[in-house]
Amino acid sequence: MMSNKRKILFLQLVFLLAHFFLIFIMLKPYIGIDVQYNNGQITISNIYDNDGWARYTNLTIGDTILEVDNTNVTTFNTLFKHNNCFVHGSSIKIIRNNEIQYIQAPSDSLKDTFQEIIIPSIFSLTVFILTLFIYQQNSKVAFYLTGFLLSVSLSFFASTESGRGDFISNIIVSVFFPLGSLFLAHFIRMLLIEKGIKINWQLFFRINGFICLAIISSKLLTLFFNNDLDAFNTILVLSYFCFNICFSILLLIYFYLATKGSHHEVFLKWLILIHVCAFVPFIFLHAVPFIFRLPYIQDDLAAFTLFIIPIGYTYIVLTNRLIDINFILKQIPYYVFLTFIPTLILTIFVISERFYSGNIILYFIILFLAILTINIVTLFLKERLDFQLKDSLLYHQSFFSKNLNEFSQKLASVMKEDDLENLLLHQIKETLDPKVLLLIRINYKTTEYQCFDFMQNNAESILADSIKLKLRNNHSDILIDHPNYLGIQLYEHHHIGTYIWLSKKRNNTTFNLHEKMWLINIVKYVRLVYENLNIVKNIIATIENRDTTNHQSSNTLTRFLLQLSEQERKRLASDLHDSALQDQTIWYQKLDQLIQNSNTLQKEDLETLNKIKNGLLDVIKQIRDTCSELRPNFLLNTNFTASLEDLCKKKQAKASFSLRYEFQLSNYANNHNLTVSIYRVLQELLTNAEKHSNATLVSIEMWEDNHFIFLDYRDNGVGMDKISEQYNEDHIGLIGIKERIHILDGEIEFITELTQGLQILITIPR
Template sequence: MMNEKRKILVLQFIFLTAHLFLIFTMLSPYIGIAIHFNSNEEVVVTNVYDNDGWARYTNLSPGDVILEVDDKEISSIKNYKYNNCFVHGSSIKIKRNNEMKYIQAPTNSLKDTFQEIIIPSIFSLTVFVLTLFIYQQNSKVAFYLIGFLLSVSLSFFASTESGRGDIVSNILICVFFPLGSLFLTLFIHRLLLEKGIIKNKWLTFFKINSVICLFVIFLKLATLLQSNLLDVISTGLMLSYFCLNICFSIMLLLYFYVATKGSHHEVFFKWLILIHVCAFIPFIFLHAVPFIFNLPYLQDDVAAFTLFIIPIGYSYIVLTNRLIDINFILKQIPYYTFLTFIPTLVLTILVISDRFYTENGVVYFIILFLAILIINIVTLFLKEKLDFQLKDSFLYKQSYLSKNLNEFSQKLPSVMKENDLENLLLNQITEILDPQILLLIRLNKETLEFQSIDYKSNSQSMLTDFIKKKLKNTTTDTLIGNPNYLGIELYQTDSYVTYLWVSQKRNNTTFNMHEKMWLINIVKYVRLVHENLNIVQNIIKSIEKRDTTNHQSSNTLSRFLLQLGEQERIRLASDLHDSALQDQTIWYQKLDKVIQNSSSTLQEEELATLNKIKNGLLDVIKQLRETCSELRPNFMLNTDFTASLEEFCKKKQMKVSYNLKYEFHNFSDYSNNYNLTISIYRVLQELLNNAEKHAKASVVSVEMWEENDYIFLDYKDNGVGMNNSIEKYSEHHIGLIGIKERIHILNGDIEFISEVNKGLQILITIPR
């Protein structure tokens, strides 16, 4: 481990030493002229560059003879020149037409020199400070990353002087320019290795890559002093090696980004890809590739300006605890580009147009201000309109969250307990936000004590004073949030308040605006369902406490309970039909097929046993169908009311031991009044079931008819009967109490006429 730190210290020492030397060199202003030695060994100006140096700001011209540079004799100019092209100095003495003249570097040129030092120095200083933080990690990943950052920084700093022919700058470029690309490949490989994404060390590949890097460096150094074709070839080879390593690194990141898509590594890979693409692609395609193929290209110091993205990007990754959700940003850009394209175009035309220009600055300012204000108002108005129509098509994340919210709302009706509601919510948050920490926090209203439940590990979690303070100061509709956490009040009961605390997403990204809105909306759904659950629980408690034999419940409560029971019957009938009944039918068919195919090979006893099992399955199927029919009498929806009741009595007669006499006169059409028909059906069903279980009757008669605005139902049996006083209080007559509840809901009347051992007669009157 110490070896890595020593290597980093060596790199940092070289980095600082080289920068001090370069800064000292750059403090001497660059003249920006081309020179040659004439036959008299005089230094003659052959060209004054129009894009670099301070000579372009003076009257220096080709043909002038340079006698002194910074008050030094011409004999010492060889200390400044390289390839007979470039020299440094802040003043020169020239001979023009046998006249001696002094030319001093103008003030604006000194300002250019200062800027040439400041901008690269800011870059290098940022990189060096960043390496101090990375240095603490003490690993190979840290060493390779620091090597890459320092190499890029040194190459960028030396690029200006290298282009001017400074020998030290050229040596630094020759060494650290290809070395930086090698460090990048080593860094990315080692990073993938430590994260467990790859298993192999790729030793052979990196040995070959290192050998190629050394070959490129030595070849370029060997040809550094030669202004010939070999120098051009070695420069092209160095650029090619650099480009191939950079492209390989980016492709490697792209490959593993796709391979790990959906994991918590996704956003980290996307950030690395974005940093390297934005930093290197302009340099590769605007300088390196055109240079290699002998096409017009940008100067290296200009094309390399995008390298500023590297220290900025890596500083953000290293220093921040949470990464901005790059997916959210990248998906927002096309949409907002679409929205702002036309306004930007109009503003541009407005600013450059002569039509609105006036020499009166105040009037021109007012015109532009009003025009821009109107354009912004129209743009914002159109944005509100387009958000409803186009935003989901542009922003997949928002569309996905909206779809998820809709799916969540469809699951809520099946929730019947508070624990189920909380688990559903926490599962949904885990799926969408994937947090490292997910807490349900309860505040006891009496003791003001907090209790937290860590959902991710199902263990008690210690609450910090910071979280407690934040929760105590929150209100029902307030979302506590910053890039690192979200908190919100979930709901309240009489004894406690429940809060939700979400912290530290596993992919280390911040919570974006759409995720916050999604959380607020899903909590609103949960609050509504929790309130309904509380209402149901309170109703159940009130039912459990009341005296069912003496206390007549309200119509609203009774109707709610009976409708709830009816819905549960329908659900149970559907479950039985779709699962148990279908499975039994399939097994019956398979067994029947086995018996048919194997009847000739089976013994008689085995065949008889299988047939017995088959018949038993058939009986079970019939019983399930009858049960489903009783739970959900669909036949009542397909025929008229009278025919439905007659069909029910026919089927009932086949099951009971008593003689059932029934007569139903023609009724009006009640197909649109399901509550009435199902209530009468359930009353009749309960009467006949009660006769079978308790009455011990041999004859049961049922008659039903309409008269005026009422429906009349008369029931009579010759069973054991009962005492009228007992009927009102005994818990053994719960079925009859249920009948009374249904008739009461329909605003009807019911009368019991009975004596012990003299049968039972029930007279029911229901308004239509």
């Protein structure tokens, strides 16, 4: 049994020989006449109005043909009455009214002949070159694809001459036209099997092969013996061809529906699209109307869409990637909707005689202005439609917009660079589903790189030297676009560039425009968050490294930290109140209800439950006090002085010292920063006195004049040796007080000695 490569070579040899023979025939000009035999003479019975060179001469119906290209026509057997001598030729010798005339083909007919050869030759040459690449694969898929492409090419090349009645061309079309459709059915079957899609219809394909052989034999017999079944067999050949094409399309649709949602979905869509675009025009504009005796266009015109076949199928077989057809199919309805009316108007302009004045320049100007105006209006309409109908017509764009919004919400919880990168990689994997997803760091100075493989592939083998070189020479943040992959720089810091690198999608499709734009936009989000994380990191480093006692920090930094602290206090108080406190209260009420309604419990159990209830009540009170300290009442727009007095009352209830206080202040409801700072200063003074002073008496007095607010704190505690500017645990609270007073442009003075107590005088501008 021959190998697949030898079979392909045999088909290519037959293809070349048949084409050389056809070109030899087609180089002779086509005459364009029908003839009939009368008493041993051959006369012209018809002259075609739209084909051949006879229509440009004085040949008439009834002329007797003596010679074609100096060859006596009576020497040919009637079996071959449609042979080459009656179809092609550059000269005819006729007799008319007993007068012999020589008719030469006009020079224009040679141009027509050349044009008739060019397009089929381009098609055939393209097919043959592609089969040379397919030949290297040495598989059944390659053999059937080669057979299909070469058969279709031969049929297309011979179709014009076959329609003109050339005997050899009719033989070629009769053999290779049905054979090509059979090759196609087998190619689809083997390609699906190669892709892992099971299809067990071997008996059907064998029967199909026998039917093909029978149809070819029947058609050849009618050609040789010229019987009345020729028309029937022509219809049979066309019907068989249409059956195989429609069967292939239905087979693909069936398996597309059966495997929808898998990685084969896009691949099967591509096969269906190629079939439909290549064959539907031929079937419904030529074959079906011809079969049912309806008006039809010529086969050579209808077959122009066959150019899709060699390009489409070879693209699938030779490449490992596919253009994202889902993206294309989703865009087509929108563009059809958008361009239908402008196209209709332009068509009316072009075909209407009303706008044509006879002056070609004036007509050009009118047409140019009309097209320009229509395009401008269409662009304005597009902007309007994009805004109003984006969810229905532009689902793809809407999906990516929502995706970006969801991602931006997730970014709010990111606090570290590693978390940011992991979040991005997960989002890319879920949205784009690439085969390979890498995070690459490159040191531009040492040209070393680190590769983190998110998809658990062999990253070292994926990163070719050319890719490494491309990344090392790239310092821009634009998209690195390639049919097989996408790359983009996330950020660059201290000569280290961080890149995202991803291959084509798992369904072998390339990235479409919207996916590329999504990747660019999501990286912009990540860059912004990364910059903010770096700013926060630098601020923290500054705080950690600064000398907190010998150098005064900047007002901006201190204010930022204090505001951040207040926000965290507020958030924590809200979380405690809305979650823990509410849950504790509910359980307390249930426990109390259980105790009140229980008559079966023993006395000891009731006492235990009451202790638990009282303990739970204490916990609730402690949580409420904590919430109150974290978020004081004055933040809820209560009276400022009342909030300070409430703070002192609560502290007195827990402290071991006596607390005297007096506040003579206005209500500073409109100055939030001032009230918060004074409240926190007083809170810290009382906390510090409770923890460190060992005092028995603490007094606080606050008053104001037209320009300043004064605070006088005194206690009879242990005092201090001096207020050193050293940073230690005992001074953390005092340092916080100094920072708050500093950002208010106030002054603070410490008066103290060991065992002599402590006095703090604070002056704050109003």
